[in-house]
Amino acid sequence: MAIVDPSSRLYEKLAANVREQIDARTFRPGDRLPSVRELSRSKGMSISTVLDAYRLLEDQGFVIPRAQSGFYVRMNIRRKTEEPSPSNLQSIPIPFDRNELIEAMSAAMGRDDIVQLGFALPNPDLLPQERISRIAARLARENPESCFSYGPVPGNRGLREQIAQRIFAAGASVSPDEIVVTSGCQEALCLAIQASVPRGGLVAVESPCHSGILQAIHLSGMRSIEIATMAGAGIDLLALEEAVMQGKQTGDQISALIVCPNVQNPLGFVMPDEAKQALVDFAVDHHLQIIEDDVYGDLVFEGNRQKVLRAFPGGENVILCSSISKTLAPGLRIGWCISRNRFSEVRRLKYALSVSSPTLPQLIVSEFLSNGGYDQYLRRARKAYGASLARVSDTVIRSFPPGTRVSRPVGGFVLWVELPAGTDSSVVYSRSLAAKILIAPGNLFSAQDAYSSYLRLTTSFWSPRIEASIMAVGHICRMGGNRKTL
Amino acid sequence: MAIVDPSSRLYEKLAANVREQIDARTFRPGDRLPSVRELSRSKGMSISTVLDAYRLLEDQGFVIPRAQSGFYVRMNIRRKTEEPSPSNLQSIPIPFDRNELIEAMSAAMGRDDIVQLGFALPNPDLLPQERISRIAARLARENPESCFSYGPVPGNRGLREQIAQRIFAAGASVSPDEIVVTSGCQEALCLAIQASVPRGGLVAVESPCHSGILQAIHLSGMRSIEIATMAGAGIDLLALEEAVMQGKQTGDQISALIVCPNVQNPLGFVMPDEAKQALVDFAVDHHLQIIEDDVYGDLVFEGNRQKVLRAFPGGENVILCSSISKTLAPGLRIGWCISRNRFSEVRRLKYALSVSSPTLPQLIVSEFLSNGGYDQYLRRARKAYGASLARVSDTVIRSFPPGTRVSRPVGGFVLWVELPAGTDSSVVYSRSLAAKILIAPGNLFSAQDAYSSYLRLTTSFWSPRIEASIMAVGHICRMGGNRKTL
Numbered sequence: 001m002a003i004v005d006p007s008s009r010l011y012e013k014l015a016a017n018v019r020e021q022i023d024a025r026t027f028r029p030g031d032r033l034p035s036v037r038e039l040s041r042s043k044g045m046s047i048s049t050v051l052d053a054y055r056l057l058e059d060q061g062f063v064i065p066r067a068q069s070g071f072y073v074r075m076n077i078r079r080k081t082e083e084p085s086p087s088n089l090q091s092i093p094i095p096f097d098r099n100e101l102i103e104a105m106s107a108a109m110g111r112d113d114i115v116q117l118g119f120a121l122p123n124p125d126l127l128p129q130e131r132i133s134r135i136a137a138r139l140a141r142e143n144p145e146s147c148f149s150y151g152p153v154p155g156n157r158g159l160r161e162q163i164a165q166r167i168f169a170a171g172a173s174v175s176p177d178e179i180v181v182t183s184g185c186q187e188a189l190c191l192a193i194q195a196s197v198p199r200g201g202l203v204a205v206e207s208p209c210h211s212g213i214l215q216a217i218h219l220s221g222m223r224s225i226e227i228a229t230m231a232g233a234g235i236d237l238l239a240l241e242e243a244v245m246q247g248k249q250t251g252d253q254i255s256a257l258i259v260c261p262n263v264q265n266p267l268g269f270v271m272p273d274e275a276k277q278a279l280v281d282f283a284v285d286h287h288l289q290i291i292e293d294d295v296y297g298d299l300v301f302e303g304n305r306q307k308v309l310r311a312f313p314g315g316e317n318v319i320l321c322s323s324i325s326k327t328l329a330p331g332l333r334i335g336w337c338i339s340r341n342r343f344s345e346v347r348r349l350k351y352a353l354s355v356s357s358p359t360l361p362q363l364i365v366s367e368f369l370s371n372g373g374y375d376q377y378l379r380r381a382r383k384a385y386g387a388s389l390a391r392v393s394d395t396v397i398r399s400f401p402p403g404t405r406v407s408r409p410v411g412g413f414v415l416w417v418e419l420p421a422g423t424d425s426s427v428v429y430s431r432s433l434a435a436k437i438l439i440a441p442g443n444l445f446s447a448q449d450a451y452s453s454y455l456r457l458t459t460s461f462w463s464p465r466i467e468a469s470i471m472a473v474g475h476i477c478r479m480g481g482n483r484k485t486l
Numbered sequence: 487m488a489i490v491d492p493s494s495r496l497y498e499k500l501a502a503n504v505r506e507q508i509d510a511r512t513f514r515p516g517d518r519l520p521s522v523r524e525l526s527r528s529k530g531m532s533i534s535t536v537l538d539a540y541r542l543l544e545d546q547g548f549v550i551p552r553a554q555s556g557f558y559v560r561m562n563i564r565r566k567t568e569e570p571s572p573s574n575l576q577s578i579p580i581p582f583d584r585n586e587l588i589e590a591m592s593a594a595m596g597r598d599d600i601v602q603l604g605f606a607l608p609n610p611d612l613l614p615q616e617r618i619s620r621i622a623a624r625l626a627r628e629n630p631e632s633c634f635s636y637g638p639v640p641g642n643r644g645l646r647e648q649i650a651q652r653i654f655a656a657g658a659s660v661s662p663d664e665i666v667v668t669s670g671c672q673e674a675l676c677l678a679i680q681a682s683v684p685r686g687g688l689v690a691v692e693s694p695c696h697s698g699i700l701q702a703i704h705l706s707g708m709r710s711i712e713i714a715t716m717a718g719a720g721i722d723l724l725a726l727e728e729a730v731m732q733g734k735q736t737g738d739q740i741s742a743l744i745v746c747p748n749v750q751n752p753l754g755f756v757m758p759d760e761a762k763q764a765l766v767d768f769a770v771d772h773h774l775q776i777i778e779d780d781v782y783g784d785l786v787f788e789g790n791r792q793k794v795l796r797a798f799p800g801g802e803n804v805i806l807c808s809s810i811s812k813t814l815a816p817g818l819r820i821g822w823c824i825s826r827n828r829f830s831e832v833r834r835l836k837y838a839l840s841v842s843s844p845t846l847p848q849l850i851v852s853e854f855l856s857n858g859g860y861d862q863y864l865r866r867a868r869k870a871y872g873a874s875l876a877r878v879s880d881t882v883i884r885s886f887p888p889g890t891r892v893s894r895p896v897g898g899f900v901l902w903v904e905l906p907a908g909t910d911s912s913v914v915y916s917r918s919l920a921a922k923i924l925i926a927p928g929n930l931f932s933a934q935d936a937y938s939s940y941l942r943l944t945t946s947f948w949s950p951r952i953e954a955s956i957m958a959v960g961h962i963c964r965m966g967g968n969r970k971t972l
Contacts, residue, residue, distance in 0.1 A: 099834055106837065110638050124635055133630035136846065137623040144619035148815035149610055152596050183669055183840035190839055199685075199707045215838035221685045221707045329634035331845035348585055351592065352701035353676055353839075354669035358847050359817035360622065 010045060011052035012302045015060075018053065022062055022073055033063060033071045059387030060301075061394055082405040084267075084418035086228045086236075087450035089207050091243045093223035096214040096447040101426075108438045115469040116458065118438035120210070120265065120414050122326050123388070123460040126381050128372065132329055135367045140360065147360045153351045155181025155336070156359065159366035163336050166369065167320070170297060171311030174320075180337045180346045181357045184330075185295045188321035188337035189216040189258070191353070195345040196289040196319065197222050197255040202247060204257040204288075206235050208416070208445035208454070210265040213258050213293065225254060226446060231407060234271035235259055237282055244286050256289040262306045263296035266416040266445055266456040268409020270306050280315045290315075294322040295335075298378055300411035301386035310338075317341050324365055326412070327381065328374075332361040385413050388462035395467055396457070399474030413460035418453065419477055425455040431476045437469045497538035498788045500531060501546075504539065508548055508559055519549060519557045545873030547880050568891040570753075570904035572714045572722075573936035575693050577729045579709035582700040582933040587912075594924045601955040602944065604924035606696070606751065606900050608812050609874070609946040612867050614858065618815055621853045626846065633846045639837045641667025641822070642845065645852035649822050652855065653806070656783060657797030660806075666823045666832045667843045670816075671781045674807035674823035675702040675744070677839070681831040682775040682805065683708050683741040688733060690743040690774075692721050694902070694931035694940070696751040699744050699779065711740060712932060717893060720757035721745055723768055730772050742775040748792045749782035752902040752931055752942045754895020756792050766801040775828075776801075780808040781821075784864055786897035787872035796824075803827050810851055812898070813867065814860075818847040871899050874948035881953055882943070885960030899946035904939065905963055911941040917962045923955045 021027050034042070039050045054071045057063040063071045108114050140147055154160070160176035167174045182188040193216055197203055203217045207226035217224045225243055229235045240257070247253040259279065261271040271279070283290045292309045300306050309318040319342060323335030334357065337346050350356070368374060392415055396406050403420035419425060429441035440458075442451025457470065507513055520528070525536045540557045543549045549557045594600050626633055640646070646662035653660045668674040679702055683689055689703050693712035703710045711729055715721045726743070733739040745765065747757040757765070769776045778795045786792050795804040805828060809821030820843065823832050836842070854860060878901055882892050889906035905911060915927035926944075928937025943956065 102837070103830070103834065106639055109636075121636065124631060127634065129630035129634055132634055133626045136626035136633070140619045140622035140626065144615040145610060147622070148613065148615055148618055148817045150595075150607065150816045153592055183844070186838070187840040194705070212838075212841075219680070219835060219838040330636045331634045333840065333842070333844040344589070348589065349705060351588070352672070352698075352705040354673040354819065355698075356819070358669070358819040358844055361844050361846065 009304070011049045011056065014039075014043065014045060014049065014053035015056040016302060018057060019060075019062060027073045029073050029075045031073045032069070033073065035070050056383060056386075059383050061387065061390035083231050083407055084405045084416050084454060086230055087207070087454075089226050089228055089450050090448060091225060091227070091239065091246070093202060093225050094447040096211075096218045096224060098211065098444060101441070101444060102211065102215075104433075105438065105440070105444075108433060113436055114433075115437045115465060116461075117466070117469065117473075118440045118458065120326070120412070120458055121460060122330065122413070123384070126384055126460075127329060128368070128377050129329070131372055132364060132368060135372065136360070136364050139363050139367065147363060149359065151356055151359045151362065153356045154179065154347050155357055156362040156366055158370070159334075159362045162366050162369035163338075166298075167308065167310070167338065170294070170305050171307035172315070172320075174310065174338050174340070178338050178340050178343050180343070180350050181362055182323075182335040182337050182350065183333045183354065183357055184325050184335040185293060185321050185323035186212050186216065186335070187353070188323065188335045189213060189291065189293065190220055191337045191346045191349045192291045192319040192321055192339070193217055193220045193222060193256065193258075194349050195339065195342045196291070201255040202252060204240060204243060204254050206259055206264065207448075208266055208442070208451055209258070209260065211444045214447060217258075224447060226448060229264060229267065231267050231269040232272070234261060234264075234269075234275045234279065237278060240282070241286075244288070254288065256291055257283065258291045258293060259309075260293040261309060262294055263300060263409065263411035265296065265412065266407070266414050268407045268412055268414060268416065270300060270410050273307065273312075276307065276309055277312045280309055280312045280318070283318075284314045290318040292318050292320050294320060295326055296412040297322060298327050299382055299385060299413070301382050302410070319346075327378065328365065328368060332365060333357075334361050334365045382411070385411075385460060389413060389415065389459040391462050392457060392459040392466070392470060395470045396474065399471040401474070401478045404477070413458060415457045415459050417455050417457060419455065421453060423453045423477060425451070425453055428455060428473065428476050432473050435472055435476070437473060439473060495789070496531065497535045497542065500525075500529060500535065500539035501542040502788065504543060505546075505548060513559050515559050515561045517559045518555070519559065521556050542869060542872075545869055545876075547873065547876035569717055570891045570893055570902055570940060572716055573693070573940075575712050575714055575936050576934060577711060577713065577725065577732070579688060579711050580933040582697075582704045582710060584697065584930055587927070587930060588697065588701075590919075591924065591926070591930075594919060599922055600919075601923045601951060602947075603952070603955065603959075604926045604944065606812070606898070606944055607946060608816065608899070609870070612870055612946075613815060614854070614863050615815070617858055618850060618854060621858065622846070622850050625849050625853065633849060635845065637842055637845045637848065639842045640665065640833050641843055642848040642852055644856070645820075645848045646822075648852050648855035649824075652784075653794065653796070653824065656780070656791050657793035658801075658806075660796065660824050660826070664824050664826050664829050666829070666836050667848055668809075668821040668823050668836065669819045669840065669843055670811050670821040671779060671807050671809035672698050672702065672821070673839070674809065674821045675699060675777065675779065676706055677823045677832045677835045678777045678805040678807055678825070679703055679706045679708060679742065679744075680835050681825065681828045682777070687741045688738060690726060690729060690740050692745055692750065693934075694752055694928070694937055695744070695746065697930045700933060703744075710933060712934060715750065715753065717753050717755040718758070720747060720750075720755075720761045720765065723764060726768070727772075730774070740774065742777055743769065744777045744779060745795075746779040747795060748780055749786060749895065749897035751782065751898065752893070752900050754893045754898055754900060754902065756786060756896050759793065759798075762793065762795055763798045766795055766798045766804070769804075770800045776804040778804050778806050780806060781812055782898040783808060784813050785868055785871060785899070787868050788896070805832075813864065814851065814854060818851060819843075820847050820851045868897070871897075871946060875899060875901065875945040877948050878943060878945040878952070878956060881956045882960065885957040887960070887964045890963070899944060901943045901945050903941050903943060905941065907939060909939045909963060911937075911939055914941060914959065914962050918959050921958055921962070923959060925959060
């Protein structure tokens with residue numbers, strides 16, 4: 001089972017190739033690009049491959065078609081902007097206390113009158129709901145007994161086999177017997193932490209990282225220590241080594257490290273393979289338990305499925321956490337925690353926490369993964385998310401104050417935005433909410449106040465209303481986001 | 487919405503009345519009972535009420551019908567046996583470390599070749615699976631969007647309203663806004679403990695109690711202290727007071743108390759209303775947070791729905807945990823944690839632990855509770871569980887060694903058995919498992935070894951194979967359960 005078939009790889013490569021030419025200004029905004037026929041001849045590729053490549057670029061917001069005339073470079077192509085810079089961090093454990101913020105955001109989450117740019121929710125229009133509902137109805141009708149009775153603690157066997165197959169496509173061989181099915185990736189993270197860190201122990205995290213990770217650590221009675229992570233490179237191994245050494249000296253050792261190498265949330269980058277290998281080597285050398293959050297792993301826009309850390313030599317003991325909440329159906333709450341050497345402990349904790357995951361959702365996901373056309377669906381979703389991310393990004397660049405920096409995500413559906421120095425994103429958050437727009441202020445992504453001039457926008461949706469909302473947030477940033485004006 | 491309608495109460499009262507006469511030897515084994523017509527006349531009740539009463543007694547194993555002749559007292563009526571005695575307990579916190587046992591039992595749980603008398607599983611033949619499956623299929627077909635997307639963190643509103651209605655029938659007025667829907671009662675207990683006890687804190691429990699409670703405490707990083715509980719009376723308030731006082735003196739205070747007043751697991755009793763009120767008063771006086779496990783509350787065999795502690799004056803802050811796993815469908819994993827004063831904390835923990843419960847199972851349960859004939863279904867289930875419990879109990883009394891004591895549960899589907907002194911139930915457990923019969927040894931119900939001559943049997947099923955298996959366990963107790971023979 002391949003995630004990307006050879007033909008799709010070809011058109012993606014071609015698109016990347018054309019994009020390089022656009023970036024290099026070989027083709028400038030407004031220029032006509034080579035005709036489909038020309039490009040097909042010069043590259044030795046089929047007409048349909050070239051058309052697919054142009055359509056991908058169109059979806060990504062780089063080119064526009066003109067009737068009877070061909071494809072042109074868009075005029076409002078995104079300007080080159082700086083990516084957000086890393087922040088100054090204290091490398092000491094700090095309690096994560098954002099309860100008020102999280103509660104206020106949660107309360108705004110379900111409301112139809114509020115534009116939802118705060119939580120990393122998939123676009124419901126992209127989810128294969130019709131197909132899932134047909135599967136669900138059939139399963140419920142055909143075998144009520146197995147749908148509604150207790151299943152095994154680690155989860156349905158068929159589902160675990162399907163998960164193992166997906167992980168194989170991400171480069172790692174895992175046995176279904178290493179997998180515990182969980183209530184989403186969040187429960188998987190809680191189990192992984194509790195299975196590998198002594199109570200009260202220290203867990204290193206990337207900074208910034210999504211609040212679920214920090215909540216899982218602090219809920220479990222552990223403490224977090226933040227290490228800067230950089231787009232394109234990943235966690236700063238020098239800073240991590242310093243923290244590890246200091247822990248050894250003081251007797252307050254770091255037990256585990258949680259990272260998100262494929263589409264880091266909120267930064268959106270993928271660690272290069274060499275950086276992944278270096279991280280695995282580091283963990284082996286320093287006896288650090290790596291916990292990998294791979295929840296966006298299937299949503300890298302272009303190219304092959306990126307590898308998980310377990311695929312690298314020395315990565316056998318990495319605990320891998322993920323779910324289908326970003327791809328298939330968040331409401332089914334199906335995730336997994338995969339561990340070779342801590343499996344028994346993870347299973348034991350799952351049993352003590354919630355006995356087992358509900359049966360029917362497991363059967364639905366198992367059936368969809370085996371027969372539902374998951375790969376085909378993913379291709380469509382990746383393309384669409386790439387396109388809407390490009391649009392949100394363009395709008396931010398157009399409408400936010402000068403000096404704003406935006407991330408350049410290679411997958412997923414969030415954008416990390418650094419506002420000009422002195423802008424307080426919690427003020428922007430409050431004023432946006434008053435204008436019925438929910439965004440995620442930078443404080444959500446750290447126990448420290450290091451990201452108080454950052455914010456995260458969800459990019460999974462695109463509509464005139466979304467565009468207007470982003471422009472409204474930009475306006476708020478220009479007008480009132482400055483601390484001094486309050 | 488009444489749990490028991492007036493007519494059913496009448497026949498149950500009559501059955502209880504006849505049973506008293508049998509217990510008092512007014513009618514002896516083999517005696518013919520008054521004819522249906524006679525009894526109808528003398529009691530001023532309808533023929534059908536009397537027939538229902540006799541059929542209930544038949545189901546409970548007290549009488550048998552003979553064609554053309556009427557109802558007779560069964561020859562093998564259960565002998566009067568002593569109930570199990572409380573055990574000597576240490577009132578100090580002791581780590582609960584039964585992981586090996588729990589894993590071995592879990593591994594045996596799913597196996598078809600093993601007779602399942604170890605876990606408190608409902609009888610699948612009694613579950614309304616067909617009706618649930620029809621509801622599930624219809625919901626999935628008709629509104630895929632709401633079935634598979636994230637719902638609110640505390641759960642679906644309609645479901646929470648239905649739960650509040652059920653609690654109202656148990657004597658307490660709770661608002662849907664106090665309810666967090668959980669992954670079964672187990673997650674509810676974990677949330678309740680973490681919301682009300684400081685990390686490392688002390689939680690008092692009934693002894694014996696089911697292992698889920700002890701696991702939830704120790705998984706959460708808290709410690710348990712065991713207080714003897716007695717059939718018919720509940721937790722020993724004098725012993726509890728002593729422990730509370732000692733905690734105050736040593737500075738290691740008890741923060742919370744977990745009890746199971748309606749159908750205690752494993753003892754099967756219901757606390758009388760006066761004892762419930764006394765317990766609530768005690769908790770108020772001593773600033774103890776009560777956490778109530780009411781998972782069997784709907785499965786009391788006879789009479790009205792027993793009250794939950796929140797129904798008593800002073801009980802407003804009791805945290806109430808329950809689920810539909812014992813009544814409707816364990817595999818849906820739908821439970822709830824209800825708290826007036828700790829709601830925000832419970833909701834926060836739920837979010838950090840698993841974001842929210844899966845949507846489709848919530849909708850299924852909500853629909854069943856509002857339109858599925860839950861009360862009617864419960865009446866049938868209670869009757870059937872009462873009958874199979876009586877049969878298991880009879881078989882134990884007939885086939886276990888002299889000196890065996892059995893509990894007299896008034897609801898649920900487990901039987902607590904005290905073997906003659908010197909019998910080691912972990913040996914009985916191992917030998918039974920070798921004979922492909924899974925039972926729960928007493929050690930599962932305490933962190934101490936106080937119940938090493940006790941065991942628990944599941945009574946939800948009845949068949950010749952179950953009967954033979956119970957007799958086989960009895961044989962093992964007679965032959966090899968003695969510590970000295972090993």
